[in-house]
Amino acid sequence: MAELAAVVGIGQTRYKTRRGDVSMAGLLREAVDRALVDAGVEFADIDAVIIGKAPDMFEGVVMPESYLADALGAVGKPMMRVHTAGSVGGSTALVAASHVQSGTFKRVLAVTYEKQSESNAMWALSTPQPFAVHLNAGAGGYFAPIIREYIRRSGAPYNVGIKVAVKDRLHGARNPLAHLQLPDITEQEVEDSMMLWDPLRFLEACPSSDGACAMVISAADSVTGTKPPAWIRGGAMRSEPTMFAGREEVSPRAGRDCAADVYAQAGITHPRKDLDCAEIYVPFSWYEPMWLENLGFAGEGEGWKLTMEGATSLDAGGDIPWNCSGGVLCSNPIGASGMIRFAEAARQVRGDAGNHQVEGARLAMGHAYGGGAQFFAMWVVGADKP
């Protein structure tokens, strides 16, 4: 990448079950206005707009970017829509960054959203296929057998997922934007919650949220605002087919390759040591130990031990806190969920993460995955200008 780029503005809505008070355009505008204020710029200063969301079926509005152009100040400017399923929030940030890194634009607005209350995303994901039985029971139904296989091969105790569910909700209770606010949650409560897709319980799954997240990404010579920029030290995307013989579904190769690429760019050799914290896409509790291994924070079969030791917990004083914002387990406006990870990583290295700040964070990772865990997007941001 030729030009250096940084996050100079971040804006998020409060995440909640239903934002009946605003339209889709109003929801996005809320996040965008906050990002522009944070960056100290106006629409006139933005060269291009990159927008992402999960499949159009989720709200039943096809090509919503066309109707949203006005609300996003994009009229007369280049605008681009990104589609990579649940990883789209991360991909949108990377596409926006690449338009600055390539030298094409000085300042790009990236925005993602979902308004899940306007439809039923879980069943929009479960459309009948003509040559398969119609048994798709949402994303949880798809991922539960893969989690079962992880538990079998790692020999992890049954309560690792329960531990993650509590940890991320306690993190979320520090973040006023988080959808689920469960400061008193207990492991017993998670264990007693309804088994939805065995081995996943209700409280081990993410909520359905409305919300939007926006970022202003600038070239190094066009940095604005009063807060420190978050320098983009590395970014990568990888994908693989959902179905092929011998596919490693527990620890997909696309995820491992994507992480290796990002670490090489950022000069990271030991992710657990070199990074101060990470915002990783964990929509179902067990994906924390699975991604700890896939992303090289722990050896194969060892990820669950970090979780059980409290290594990923801010409250337990862990050495590598994961999802200090509460993560996807607290807030899941699907299309925005990946960008929230990227933005929260940036907030950490800007020292602007409020009550969920990791003290002295200088280097942080944002991660998103999507589809049948076949799309990956990751970046590493730092406080130090490389």
Add this chain to the structure above:
Amino acid sequence: MAEQKEPVTGIKSPVYLHYRFTAGKAPTRFLTRLKEGVLTGQRCPRCSNVYIPPRGSCPACGVATEEEVTLGNKATVQSFTIVSIPIPGNIIEPPYVVANLVLDGANIAFIHLLSECVNEEIHIGQRVQAVWKPSEEWDYAMDNILYFKPLDEPDVPVDQIGHIPISGWRS
């Protein structure tokens, strides 16, 4: 004077997308034989893996697949979940077991129901067999098979799941 009414804040307006599915060569053959009560896959000329349902190409090698392979009714449980929520438009009542199954002779899993079993006893590596609807009800659909049921055969070791020959599993 008009009666004071609650403001209308939203209405439900369902969206329907009806697709005309053009099957293509390989799925046409698959669906045609399915209607005759036979499961059919295709073998990749490069990696030799057998795919069902066949899509006319190998997703790993990116080459066209032509060779047809007739598969049997026996399969192995690769993994599974017990689902406690209903599927809209589906009469099946929770809890029900959805399993990733690999047919003998195939190298890729598909999902189907497991039934005639004790849910708590289902396990990875378990042997199962297809239970078909009466032949007069067969259509171009995978639900010609009602479900799979356990077989009284020894379990398949995990590292051999997905590598069982068409001739079947002998421990």
